[in-house]
Amino acid sequence: MATIPPMLEENVQTYTVTDEEVGTRLDIFLTWKFPDITRSRLKTIITDGHVSVADRVAGKAGRLLKGGERVVVVVPAPPPPELSYDPIDLDIIYEDDDLIVVNKGPAIAVHPGAGRPDGTLVNALIGRPGGLSSVGAPIRPGVVHRLDMDTTGVMVVAKTDICHDNLAAQFKEHTPLRRYVALVWGTFKAKSGRIDAPLGRDVADRKKISTRSKKTRKAATVFKVIKSFGGFSLVELSPETGRTHQIRVHLTSINHPVVGDQVYGTRVPHQGLDKPVFDSLKRIKRQLLHAATLGFTHPVTGEFMEFTAPMPPDMAELVGRLEASANR
Template identity: 55%
Template sequence: MHKEFTFKATESDAKKRLDIFLHEKLPETTRSSLKHTISEGLVSVDGTTIRKAGHRLQDGDEVEITLPEIETHELKAEAIPLDILFEDDYLLVINKPSGLSVHPGAGQFDGTLANALLHHSDRLSTIGGELRPGIVHRLDKETTGVMVIAKTDEAHVELAKQFKAHTIRRRYHAIVWGVMKDDSGEIDLPIGRSVRDRKKISTDAKKTREAKTLYKALKRFDGFSLLELTPHTGRTHQIRVHLAAINHPVVGDKLYGKRKVPSTIPKPVADKIKGIKSQCLHAISLGFTHPVSKEEMDFEAPYPPDIEGLIEEFESR
């Protein structure tokens, strides 16, 4: 059984790729399946069949798509433990563990932070949609640390304004490969989706956006450094891409870092690195203005045990 959908492109959709436009309208359908649907001739724009996913839309275009019956997914509450740093009637602040995706996506509809939040509270903001209850911002799956969750739509809107205005106070700590030469500096490199690998973000992408990250060397070890990082923009994978671009990738980063531990690394250190469950990137602090009381709030999250253990191993040598 098939289902037909018709959408109207608006001024804000002008020059937008057809597959991206359709993914925004049908978020539970993957980009890859939409591209296949387009190539099969099941999508038309103003009555003309379009077979190129990269077709650019114009204001007023009428887009029709024929799809097999779409399977809907209902987000289910799951009893996933949460490390709660603070909670009131409007906010929830947590220390996110490694391996926990923030919200469903790419065929994963369980085992996420969103599932855990539904189990923890029946009061969450709805602005992000049914699959992202309470989610104002995100951390990568393998990144640990402080996150703020909105319980009400009012809190969500006010927090989102602070993120957009860059008034949120964010600090990350990262263990990186190599000894950082400078004590501090700024990485100012625009980034965008890689043409060669769509899973990756790159500094040499065709279409890039401004991205700036401040760094400070906190400690230097034999072959490694502990850095403090402050992103001035909030691009996907920004810190990881920027550090890889200056040849100091995050330890444990399987996408942008070293895939194997070099044989020159001492065995005790190598064993610690191999035993790390996450990439060594931790959102150590988050500060913001409370959306209702207007109180300035700052939270810190301790390192996960594997990162703490690696630092202790470095310091013992």
Template identity: 45%
Template sequence: MNNSINPDIHDDMYEEVNEESSQQWIIEESAAGERMDKFLAESLDDVSRTQVQLWIKDGHVKVNGKVVKPNLKLAEGDQVALRIPDPEPTDIRPEAIPIEVVYEDEDVIVVNKQRGLVVHPAVGHHSGTLVNALLYHCKDLSGINGIMRPGIVHRIDKDTSGLIIAAKNDKAHAHLAAQFKDHSITRKYIALVQGNLAHEQGTIDAPIGRDPNDRKLFMVTERNAKHAVTHFSVIERFGDCTLVELKLETGRTHQIRVHMKFIGHALVGDPSYGRTKSVQRITMEGGQALHAAVLGFIHPRTEEYMHFEAPIPEDMDKLLESLRLR
């Protein structure tokens, strides 16, 4: 594992596309003795224990290659495999949720997502998302990711604002997904982090995996981890806070939030990875000061490069102005 901060900055970036329907875990000592259903419910986002029990009973979960019961007690070293079945048809309804459309044509739609909006529905959570808003707005979305995630090529966190692209047909979706996979999508984030960074720019190269103490969170670790690289450069300093630009070379869940915490500069306002007592309490309703500011991609039909920028949202901008006036 390379935990160094390195001054080299690269131009290519990658944001994680949707996770596969199959997931695997190797049980660590901290989880030994836990019930299978409890372990999986705590390891999966937006999935209830009841849903997990149904998957186990239907044979979608195996431990060491064998179908198990929900009350199985796990042992250290057990290999757990989950294959999430395709969702049964459900009614994901169009909803008149206001969204800021930055660009739209017959193939793609680019939206400046507001903070607090979940990107797509999940099990037991079928409304109030960007997908519901897109279905109302444009009605035609690609079907590659199934009925729960129509059009969704990539994601940003609920409480992260900024640019996100959706595909309106399967050909466009496949073209964009390939760009994410080969790291050719241009994406830049702006974040306000705690403390005064020692470097003007650098690279955080450290693998990310589930936090064994809270499996809904992630951490830098070498066990069951994925390669992760984040590049940063300082935009403005406020003494006890620093405004930075971030580029993702890889795209792991919560990558920016985990990496910045790892080097001792958690995002201001981050409810999961920030300090208990923030250096500067953010003056907006919840969520980390993180904004997806730049998006660039090759258009799937015209093959032309397209570039979009979204200004820092008002709540984050007001915080920055207050820091400048101190």
């Protein structure tokens, strides 16, 4: 009987095929179990002999699973990329010996990832005096929480390990003050409310998050309408949990997707809009979601600190033109 190539013990995961999973392709089954690994890499892991089914090396990604079969997966750790300094111009709101608060701009990823070795917030911050905490190294040093690549606004990054652990604990307990603003499609019947909809990986597209997934985790977002325009609303949002894409998916679930969201709610600007509004909308290529306020307890001083960042220019321009159009 063939044996699985030896790998580190901590990389071994074992699963049993349930009745609901009978007949599922092996590679699809593994995408459910490893949502953070691409399907192409999982296929390579299978063909390289790192997956066994019923005590035999699988070898084929298309193998159909039977009920009760034992699936053993050994995931080789990818080689860590070398983190390089990238002198990106950053908007630093606050900095001391323990942490950095930054107003992240659009089109900037928080840390390197597959196909993106540089040009990220972390690449820009590692060259600053004091460096970043070693927690999360080699590719996520100092990262306590994240914003989507095209979401703008306030973020805190840890410079020391003690600070990192303390801030991470605060975010785990959901104690930091977090307020976002978003420009969304449509007008609300209620001026405020709470979206309580568990979230999980989309079954059809594992890169997306959905409220209709088989496996979900609790997620809730409180919203308050700031202003309404013809066919648009400016909304303040406070997430009670911190799930991936939470605000964007929650707003889409109530039929108010974020303007410019290319994943969860793209809409085509209609011709009935004023020309200045229409022109601004055509230039928007990202979701207009902004982390406006972040508050937390400083890990060293114990002081509660609150930071705000104004709307980025593209969002402010469109909101201004909507206001002008509504006042005509």
